[in-house]
Amino acid sequence: xxxxxxxxxxxxxxxxxxxxxxxxxxxxxxxxxxxxxxxxxxxxxxxxxxxxxxxxxxxxxxxxxxxxxxxxxxxxxxxxxxxxxxxxxxxxxxxxxxxxxxxxx
Amino acid sequence: xxxxxxxxxxxxxxxxxxxxxxxxxxxxxxxxxxxxxxxxxxxxxxxxxxxxxxxxxxxxxxxxxxxxxxxxxxxxxxxxxxxxxxxxxxxxxxxxxxxxxxxxxxxxxxxxxxxxxxxxxxxxxxxxxxxxxxxxxxxxxxxxxxxxxxxxxxxxxxxxxxxxxxxxxxxx
Numbered sequence: 001x002x003x004x005x006x007x008x009x010x011x012x013x014x015x016x017x018x019x020x021x022x023x024x025x026x027x028x029x030x031x032x033x034x035x036x037x038x039x040x041x042x043x044x045x046x047x048x049x050x051x052x053x054x055x056x057x058x059x060x061x062x063x064x065x066x067x068x069x070x071x072x073x074x075x076x077x078x079x080x081x082x083x084x085x086x087x088x089x090x091x092x093x094x095x096x097x098x099x100x101x102x103x104x105x
Numbered sequence: 106x107x108x109x110x111x112x113x114x115x116x117x118x119x120x121x122x123x124x125x126x127x128x129x130x131x132x133x134x135x136x137x138x139x140x141x142x143x144x145x146x147x148x149x150x151x152x153x154x155x156x157x158x159x160x161x162x163x164x165x166x167x168x169x170x171x172x173x174x175x176x177x178x179x180x181x182x183x184x185x186x187x188x189x190x191x192x193x194x195x196x197x198x199x200x201x202x203x204x205x206x207x208x209x210x211x212x213x214x215x216x217x218x219x220x221x222x223x224x225x226x227x228x229x230x231x232x233x234x235x236x237x238x239x240x241x242x243x244x245x246x247x248x249x250x251x252x253x254x255x256x257x258x259x260x261x262x263x264x265x266x267x268x269x270x271x272x273x274x275x276x277x
């Protein structure tokens with residue numbers, strides 16, 4: 001196995017560990033006691049998550065051709081479709097197809 | 106159902122971007138993390154040769170929301186055997202979680218069975234999609250310019266749904 005492959009597999013393993021640890025965290029902290037319905041947790045779930053996702057939108061745009069109009073046009077199409085039809089898969093595929101077409105114009 | 110198609114896209118992206126000579130193996134193993142978000146970006150990280158500590162840090166940043174998912178299921182999964190619970194915890198991905206929390210089964214046994222079956226099926230579709238996508242991406246010249254938008258689109262749909270829920274909650 002080449003070094004690149006070993007590096008890839010190690011990276012995947014590291015990412016898996018981090019993700020699993022995050023998913024298990026609430027059960028480790030509150031699994032034993034009667035927790036689970038705490039107000040601050042509900043507030044965190046409600047507000048923190050959209051903020052993180054909004055940051056991820058910005059982050060993912062930095063990898064696109066963001067100096068052109070294409071990603072914004074495709075992004076608006078995704079949001080509009082999601083608001084109207086609530087079908088995540090359809091929104092994602094239509095938006096991506098639109099973007100792939102726009103960058104080829 | 107969506108998991109098979111999204112997995113396919115993730116597989117194509119990994120094959121196209123990672124520069125690995127075994128994209129199928131990488132894609133298959135990364136499928137076990139059951140996180141589309143990660144799998145769409147890890148190809149770029151691998152190509153750019155990011156260090157392990159940076160990969161751990163970036164994964165933490167983009168996956169932080171998973172740490173919030175378990176809270177609403179602690180009570181409903183109480184008393185489930187350790188192995189089953191470890192499996193269910195591994196299955197706390199966006200759509201799977203959304204389906205589990207919107208399930209209205211009152212009986213705890215029924216609910217846990219529902220979660221187990223749902224997670225098994227979704228994970229299977231996801232794994233099969235990731236492998237098929239990587240095989241296709243490796244052997245076919247799939248035009249991939251612009252396919253990276255899939256990640257932005259995924260986040261935009263999640264954000265749209267979250268903001269809609271927040272707005273709905275504020276009106277109540």
